[in-house]
């Protein structure tokens with residue numbers, strides 16, 4: 001805090017607040033759906049190039065990378081935000097400004113993280129903040145939903161930086177007090193019910209996939225999920241059928257299971273699998289003699305590991321201190337983010353909000369309010385510099 005360069009950098013976030021918001025609007029206007037992040041990645045890599053980052057590239061998985069080399073290659077710290085949103089590419093990504101708020105799908109999740117990455121790179125370059133270690137910027141693909149952390153997984157397992165990364169920071173969503181150091185585990189399924197189908201009157205008695213799915217949902221909805229450790233389940237999408245007077249041939253649903261504790265997640269997972277099988281058996285038991293059986297298929301579409309970066313690890317301690325020095329009360333938190341992957345590998349990782357406030361996340365009405373965003377950016381910079389070390393003394 002006493003370093004003149006750091007002081008200039010902290011003021012930079014205040015005086016450039018409008019420009020940072022303009023940048024957020026530009027990057028969020030580029031559509032980025034799951035498995036459709038390429039255009040946004042190309043924009044970010046162009047930005048990294050303009051800011052003079054080294055080794056700028058888009059890797060085989062689609063992540064966008066750029067490096068600021070300090071006095072040494074180590075420690076190597078990653079600052080990341082995710083490129084993808086939960087929305088399909090047909091969604092309207094136009095950013096609308098109304099009464100100080102920005103409205104667009106993904107404007108906060110993770111538009112404000114991406115804006116933070118660019119602002120951090122910019123401030124370190126323009127204020128020429130000396131770094132002891134090196135800072136790798138990464139815009140990741142596939143953080144949301146069916147992306148199943150494919151970007152960060154590639155970074156840590158197959159990418160050329162794998163095994164060289166000493167700490168990982170993800171900037172995801174708004175806020176200035178949250179420190180996500182525990183990974184929330186989840187399992188996601190696509191469940192398919194397939195049958196012969198037929199005429200609603202003429203073939204009545206043929207097992208009905210939608211009826212079976214209804215039975216299955218009803219069973220799952222009755223699960224006594226504990227409050228502690230917090231556990232949740234969600235049938236997020238259903239699909240199936242052809243017309244009101246046809247017995248459908250298929251029905252599918254997408255299910256998300258989560259728990260703060262691995263054991264509880266396994267219990268919920270076992271209950272869920274059993275509920276699906278029982279629902280199909282129940283539907284089949286009522287079929288007409290000789291009719292073919294309804295078939296069930298469970299496809300595991302996502303699996304996110306649990307774990308935590310200890311509270312007394314340097315990364316969490318620095319984040320706690322940085323939050324307090326800016327006058328905020330830190331809040332230790334658990335969530336499902338890109339940090340899940342490094343955490344499960346034992347690499348120190350946390351996810352931080354990147355300032356400002358937001359609402360209606362994961363809906364088309366998502367909004368972001370950039371007021372006081374500079375506080376989140378200041379914290380981000382202090383944590384990065386705390387981990388990497390800055391050469392200069394004030």
Ligand SMILES: [Zn+2]
Pocket residue numbers: 082109110143172173
């Ligand atoms: Zn996010």
